[in-house]
Amino acid sequence: MEKIPGEYCRLNFDIGTTLNCGECFCWRPDETGYHAVLGGKMRHLSQNDTVEKGSFLFHYLDMAYDYEGAMQEIAAMDPLLQQAVAEQGPLHLLNQDLWETIIGFILSQNNNIKRIMGLYDALSCSYGTAVDGGYTFPTPSQMQSVTEAELRALRLGFRAGYVLDAIQRSDELLSLKEKSFAEADAVLQKTKGIGPKVSACIRLFGLHDLSSFPQDVWIKRVMSEHFQGKDETFFAPYQGLAQQYLFTWIRQHYQR
DNA sequence: GGCCAGGCCCCAG
């Protein structure tokens, strides 16, 4: 297949930075780059790849958004952000599957990213569909008859009941795309195990609400150490992206 | 081996 100039985009950002920045739990490194099962298929991504306009990965990687421009504006907000931007370069906010994002961030609470990925794999392997060397993340219907005992056996711990409640509410949760972000927030927080922070993550990473500003222990740390007296409105209208830069920066620089 | 993790629930004040 001949590549038509202009129809394909280079990956003009470091894919590892984005795929490892804690917004997704599905990508795994391999010899040539990364792979993940998304949209029902095994996807491979290497730094030198090009993505076709209109393709699954073009949308997933949010290639149409001007991250270079946003990055410059964020850098101009504050010296720390300027440093974070300089160190990390362009960082994309992915367009992820909503259901996968909901469950992923329910699993995330009081947990670390390595273990979240392990639980993500356990759910996929147990209830998903096998496709070329991997498993799809299970749909709500594939998890319909799951029991709390099964989920605890997969080592979800106290999050088992939360996942169960999300499954019960899956019809309503999957309709969030048609609601405003404020309405979505209210529905999300009615779900067991979804509070302000997890809801903010789901809105940012699953609904692409770029004004969402999730505050986990790392963000609270960097806010209290470097942004005293300020809140998320300081970063408007780039709250979501600025938050990802701060998250990555403080995790790399925090001592003890 | 103890502290911590992309927190939230629940219950006291």
Place this chain on the structure above:
DNA sequence: CTGGGGCATGGC
């Protein structure tokens, strides 16, 4: 409305 203990598990 705010504060703090408890929660399952395993990475480091």
